[in-house]
Amino acid sequence: MGKHTLQTNITSLQGDIIVPGDKSISHRSVMFGAVAEGVTTVTGFLMGEDCLSTVSCFRQLGVEIEEKNDQMVIHGKGWAGLKEPSEVLNVGNSGTTIRLMMGILAGRNFHATLIGDESIGKRPMTRVTKPLGQMGAKIDGRQHGEYTPLSIRGGGISGIEYHAPVASAQVKSSILLAGLQAEGITTVVEPEKSRDHTERMIRQFGGTVDEKGLSVSVRGGQPLKGTEIQVPGDISSAAFFLVAGAIVPNSCITLKNVGLNPTRTGIIDVMKAMGADITIEETAEEQFEPIGDITIKTSHLKGTTIGGELIPRLIDELPIIALLATQAEGETIIRDAHELKVKETNRIDTVVNELSKLGASITATDDGMVIHGDDKDKFTGGVVSSHGDHRIGMMLAVAALICKEEVSLEHKEAISVSYPQFFADLEKLM
Ligand code: S3P
Numbered sequence: 001m002g003k004h005t006l007q008t009n010i011t012s013l014q015g016d017i018i019v020p021g022d023k024s025i026s027h028r029s030v031m032f033g034a035v036a037e038g039v040t041t042v043t044g045f046l047m048g049e050d051c052l053s054t055v056s057c058f059r060q061l062g063v064e065i066e067e068k069n070d071q072m073v074i075h076g077k078g079w080a081g082l083k084e085p086s087e088v089l090n091v092g093n094s095g096t097t098i099r100l101m102m103g104i105l106a107g108r109n110f111h112a113t114l115i116g117d118e119s120i121g122k123r124p125m126t127r128v129t130k131p132l133g134q135m136g137a138k139i140d141g142r143q144h145g146e147y148t149p150l151s152i153r154g155g156g157i158s159g160i161e162y163h164a165p166v167a168s169a170q171v172k173s174s175i176l177l178a179g180l181q182a183e184g185i186t187t188v189v190e191p192e193k194s195r196d197h198t199e200r201m202i203r204q205f206g207g208t209v210d211e212k213g214l215s216v217s218v219r220g221g222q223p224l225k226g227t228e229i230q231v232p233g234d235i236s237s238a239a240f241f242l243v244a245g246a247i248v249p250n251s252c253i254t255l256k257n258v259g260l261n262p263t264r265t266g267i268i269d270v271m272k273a274m275g276a277d278i279t280i281e282e283t284a285e286e287q288f289e290p291i292g293d294i295t296i297k298t299s300h301l302k303g304t305t306i307g308g309e310l311i312p313r314l315i316d317e318l319p320i321i322a323l324l325a326t327q328a329e330g331e332t333i334i335r336d337a338h339e340l341k342v343k344e345t346n347r348i349d350t351v352v353n354e355l356s357k358l359g360a361s362i363t364a365t366d367d368g369m370v371i372h373g374d375d376k377d378k379f380t381g382g383v384v385s386s387h388g389d390h391r392i393g394m395m396l397a398v399a400a401l402i403c404k405e406e407v408s409l410e411h412k413e414a415i416s417v418s419y420p421q422f423f424a425d426l427e428k429l430m
Contacts, residue, residue, distance in 0.1 A: 003408040006400035008381065012250035013401075013429040019238045021046035021231035022259050023418050024169070025289065027054045027096045028201045029229045031104060031177070033074030034063040035082065036205050038226030042072040045231055048418045050094035057101060060085045061112075076226050079181055084110035088149070091116040093344060093388075093417050096170055099128045102152060103174030106137035107181025109155030115148050119344050119388055125150060128174040131162045135178055135186070159184035159220060166339060167312040169194035172216060180207070182220040189215045192309040195263040197289075204229065204288045232259030232291040236316045237419050239267050240394045243320045244426070245296035246276050247327045248401050252297045253429060257283070260290045266314030268294070270321060274301045274328055303330035303373045311336050316343075318368075319351045319395040325371035326360045326379075327402070334368035344389040344417075354392060357382045358399055358407065381405025390417040397426065 026046040031054065033040030045051065047070075055065050055072065062083035064075040082104070089112055091097040098114055102125075105112050115121075129145035136157040141150035159182045164171050172188045176198055179186025192214070199216060202209045205224040210217045238255040245253035260282060271278050276299040282292040303325060306314070314321065318337060325332035340347040352364040359380045361372035381403045386393030393415045400407040415422050 003383065003410055004412040006397050006407045006409050007426070007430065008400050008403045008405065008407055010248050010401040010430060013244055013248045014252055015429045016254045016256055017241055017425050017428070018256045019233035019241070019258060020048065020419055020421065022234040023048065023050060023236065024096065024195060024197050025229070025231050025259070026051040027100065028173070028197055029231060030054050030058055030065065030072060030074060031100055032201050032205050032224060033076050033226060034058045034061070035079045035104060036076040036224040036226045037078045038076060040074040040076060040226040040229065042074070042229045042231060044070060045072045046234065046418070048416060048420055049092055050097065050417050053090070053092040053094045054097045057089045057091060057097060060087060060089055074226070079107065082108055085112050088113045088115055091120060093117050093119055095120065095123055095344075098125070098148070098150070099170040099174045100177060102128050102132060102139070102150065103177030105152045106132040106135060106154040106178040107157055109153070111151065111153045113149055113151045121148050124342055127166065127168065127171050131160065131171070131175050132178055134160050134162070135182055137178070157182045159186035161187040161189070163189045164191065167192040167194045168339070169198065173198040176202070176209070176216065176218050179218040179220060180222065180224070185217050185219055187215055187217040192312050193263060194312045195261065197261070200288045232289050233257045234418070235259050235264050235267065238294065239317045239320050240398050240422070242267065242271060242278070242294065242296050243324045244398045244401060246271065246299040246301065246324060249298055252295065254293055254295045256293050257291050258294055260292045263313055266310050267317040267321060269310065270304060270306055270314060271324070273304045274324070275299060276301060301328035303328045303332040303371070305333045305335070307333070307335040307368070311339070315339055316391060319347055319391050320398065322351045322362065322369060322371055323355065323395050323399050325373060326355065326362065326375040328373045330373050332371040332373060334371070335365070337368040340368070345387045345392060347389070347392070350387050350389060350392045351395070354384045354396055355399065357384050358403055379403045381407045383408045383410065385410035386414045387411065388414045390414045390419065394419065394422055397423070
């Protein structure tokens with residue numbers, strides 16, 4: 001592990017960054033490519049550890065996947081091309097891999113066992129094992145299917161109408177992936193709209209999906225055909241530079257080719273509401289996802305309230321938004337964000353504890369946090385930890401930029417889960 005000394009006292013950040021491919025879309029491109037008929041070519045695939053876990057699991061399921069420069073080429077042979085794995089499938093740190101793969105395996109008439117790292121072992125799984133069980137898959141796991149190791153024997157499943165208790169794209173996608181293999185129609189109704197990459201992906205692979213408000217339905221047995229996918233840059237990775245540009249003095253940063261899917265752009269809405277100097281140039285509706293360039297300049301910020309249907313549109317950005325709020329005038333309230341407790345870490349606790357160590361004035365609440373703002377020039381330094389959570393690690397590296405004293409980061413390696421070249425990109429701006 002070892003401690004890593006972060007850059008502090010930065011007086012300006014200037015330049016352009018091409019952020020790496022979107023994590024959610026990269027996972028789905030491999031999964032859909034694996035179950036489609038024919039070749040799928042994915043350009044701009046995120047070569048982060050999470051997406052590579054998806055690739056290795058599908059190789060174990062018998063799918064040929066080639067890595068060519070920045071492309072992944074997947075040789076799909078349809079759903080029936082998936083074979084019973086002879087070894088345990090290890091998803092590493094990736095919640096998207098395990099939850100979506102469970103949906104795929106729910107329709108396959110063979111046995112598989114799934115495990116992950118220590119963090120995956122604490123993440124709730126009945127949110128997918130319960131509805132997939134209702135569809136007819138035989139699933140078991142530690143504490144009645146709540147935790148890994150999970151074992152599954154799928155096949156012979158039927159469509160259901162499922163009212164999800166939480167807005168979660170992983171839950172929705174898992175059920176839809178099972179639904180594509182089920183008898184009849186499968187419908188998921190969400191309390192709020194979560195990211196819709198799976199719905200867009202089904203259409204991109206030639207399938208049909210019906211969306212009516214918060215309800216999404218698929219018909220089982222429809223053919224999916226291999227295609228070409230251009231993965232946009234990940235707005236969740238761009239978020240770290242959006243906040244760095246806003247809070248470091250004398251800064252101007254342009255993030256190129258960022259995915260601007262409206263189910264993901266909550267951070268832009270919040271930054272605008274806080275008064276950030278942010279401009280967006282939509283470049284093209286590239287294939288199936290909108291993309292554009294975002295420019296951020298050092299900003300004078302004011303506090304805001306974040307809750308309700310906005311939460312699923314920025315759930316992964318809440319740690320870096322909390323840092324942004326420390327530099328705003330007045331209080332920021334984050335509420336309705338219970339889901340933060342079941343991410344790679346309990347992100348209410350890790351954000352509050354780690355930012356407090358650097359001098360922030362921030363309080364945990366049951367469903368979010370209150371950030372007291374006006375911490376400009378108050379960040380000192382200290383020893384902080386990612387706790388093995390990539391987004392906490394990157395948030396702390398951005399916080400360090402405005403610290404006056406030395407900052408060391410423990411468990412820096414977690415950042416490779418979603419952004420292996422994060423520090424190289426950050427240094428380009430200095
Ligand atoms: C994701 C959905 C979100 C998000 C995660 C990726 C996805 O999780 O936090 O990083 O790709 O579907 P939930 O579905 O649990 O909210």
